[in-house]
Amino acid sequence: MTLHQTDAPAIEACGIGHTYKGGHAALADVDFTLGTGLFGLLGPNGAGKSTLLRIIATLLKPTRGSMAVCGHDVTREPLQVRSLIGYLPQEFGAWRLHRTEEVVDTLARMSGLSKRRERRRRVAEVLATVGLEAVADRKVKKLSGGMVRRLGVAQALVHEPQVLIVDEPTVGLDPEERMRFRQLVTRLGRDRTILLSTHIVADLGGGCREMSLLDGGSIVFHGTPKTLLDQASGRVFEVTTDATGMERMEAAFEIVSRTPAGNGIALRAVTTGEIPEGAAPVEQPTLEEAYLAFMAARGRSEAARQDEETATSAGGNAG
Numbered sequence: 001m002t003l004h005q006t007d008a009p010a011i012e013a014c015g016i017g018h019t020y021k022g023g024h025a026a027l028a029d030v031d032f033t034l035g036t037g038l039f040g041l042l043g044p045n046g047a048g049k050s051t052l053l054r055i056i057a058t059l060l061k062p063t064r065g066s067m068a069v070c071g072h073d074v075t076r077e078p079l080q081v082r083s084l085i086g087y088l089p090q091e092f093g094a095w096r097l098h099r100t101e102e103v104v105d106t107l108a109r110m111s112g113l114s115k116r117r118e119r120r121r122r123v124a125e126v127l128a129t130v131g132l133e134a135v136a137d138r139k140v141k142k143l144s145g146g147m148v149r150r151l152g153v154a155q156a157l158v159h160e161p162q163v164l165i166v167d168e169p170t171v172g173l174d175p176e177e178r179m180r181f182r183q184l185v186t187r188l189g190r191d192r193t194i195l196l197s198t199h200i201v202a203d204l205g206g207g208c209r210e211m212s213l214l215d216g217g218s219i220v221f222h223g224t225p226k227t228l229l230d231q232a233s234g235r236v237f238e239v240t241t242d243a244t245g246m247e248r249m250e251a252a253f254e255i256v257s258r259t260p261a262g263n264g265i266a267l268r269a270v271t272t273g274e275i276p277e278g279a280a281p282v283e284q285p286t287l288e289e290a291y292l293a294f295m296a297a298r299g300r301s302e303a304a305r306q307d308e309e310t311a312t313s314a315g316g317n318a319g
């Protein structure tokens with residue numbers, strides 16, 4: 001297993017910004033430092049997750065700031081960076097007519113493993129790591145969705161990178177495949193850096209060391225899952241209600257889950273203010289609930305800010 005050769009952080013972002021041609025600012029002022037372990041990058045659609053991961057993968061140049069992988073700058077030393085990282089893009093799905101083994105073998109050859117025997121050994125090893133040895137001969141189009149995602153991880157791992165970047169790897173997987181995937185990244189994260197983007201919070205699993213929440217191109221939270229969970233204290237509640245009560249709840253709160261309970265519905269929801277009458281606080285919210293509570297609170301402060309702005313400008317016009 002290759003370990004970090006330098007004391008430089010695995011990934012270091014300083015003031016990263018990216019504005020696409022046409023003027024859309026997808027990222028602004030992103031700073032973070034990641035060491036070894038599994039890190040989660042969370043955020044709603046369009047938050048800028050893929051843009052950030054593509055910058056780390058040297059596929060997109062930042063328009064501001066600097067990004068380094070193990071001390072190598074992504075813009076000035078892209079080749080060094082590429083040799084250090086493995087990347088699974090959000091839309092990995094080509095190679096349908098090739099055999100599983102062939103895909104990994106080709107990518108191994110492209111990443112510089114030129115000796116045939118050594119490459120065969122490495123391809124077999126990496127397919128075993130992701131649990132695909134039994135389907136090495138099968139064509140990609142005959143693999144399940146989860147197997148294709150794991151093949152994506154295998155191709156990203158073949159040159160033994162120190163840093164693995166995976167963009168929404170669990171989309172479209174069934175619960176069992178998601179569990180296998182979670183176990184795989186937790187295991188891989190023990191001795192390398194994995195940065196995994198997702199909007200399925202539960203898919204980060206217990207192995208996640210720290211998480212960054214990206215919203216509108218900025219990091220709005222960076223810390224351990226426990227810190228996020230602590231912040232959710234008193235903001236998640238449960239209540240059992242009927243259809244009418246349910247409608248009222250839906251209008252006032254963000255509902256996280258609904259479960260039939262006797263003649264009514266037991267629901268869990270997040271609040272940005274007080275817990276409503278008759279409801280009980282949830283003692284141990286899930287990470288997903290903590291994430292939703294955090295985002296809901298942000299939404300409220302954003303709305304409050306906009307209200308203030310409107311009030312100020314209305315006041316200005318009147319005066």
Ligand SMILES: Nc1ncnc2c1ncn2[C@@H]1O[C@H](COP(=O)(O)OP(=O)(O)OP(=O)(O)O)[C@@H](O)[C@H]1O
Pocket residue numbers: 020021022024025026043044045046047048049050051052090199
């Ligand atoms: N090539 C592009 N040209 C212009 N704008 C783009 C381009 N790619 C992405 N964007 C915009 O930049 C923003 C961030 O996109 P990005 O794909 O990074 O988000 P994301 O967080 O990965 O979203 P998702 O969860 O849907 O994958 C979006 O508003 C998107 O429309």
Ligand SMILES: [Mg+2]
Pocket residue numbers: 049050051090167168
């Ligand atoms: Mg994306």
